[in-house]
Amino acid sequence: MNVRTRETQVTFDHPFQLSGTDGILPAGTYRVVTDEEPILGLSFVAYRRVATMLHTPALAAPKGRSACLAVDAAELDAALAKDRQLSA
Incomplete structure (x- = not known):
């Protein structure tokens, strides 16, 4: 199955925390990579984030x-x- 990868950047003006991270992350711009796979069987092209x-x-x-x-x-x-x- 083909997986497409998209890369974006997000910017936080304040420190933040996400579950699964060690402590509080500092403010700044972070790189975010998202993998998506196609949803088969549809009459149009659609992707699901994996x-x-x-x-x-x-x-x-x-x-x-x-x-x-x-x-x-x-x-x-x-x-x-x-x-x-x-x-x-």
């Missing part, structure tokens, strides 16, 4: 230990929404 990975540290952070953390996409979206509320 994995979302957050790369640490933030892009502008000093080089240090890097990690690729599997995260829940809905939790990441909620953390971004909370960050936007704090910034408003």
Whole structure:
């Protein structure tokens, strides 16, 4: 089965925490990689998200230990929404 990979960046203005991460992550811009697989049997092209990975540290952070953390996409979206509320 073909899997497509999309890469985006998300920016947090405030420190944040996601389940499965060690402690609080600092504010900054992070690389997010999403893997999606096609949904077969439809009369149109559609994809289902199968994995979302957050790369640490933030892009502008000093080089240090890097990690690729599997995260829940809905939790990441909620953390971004909370960050936007704090910034408003």
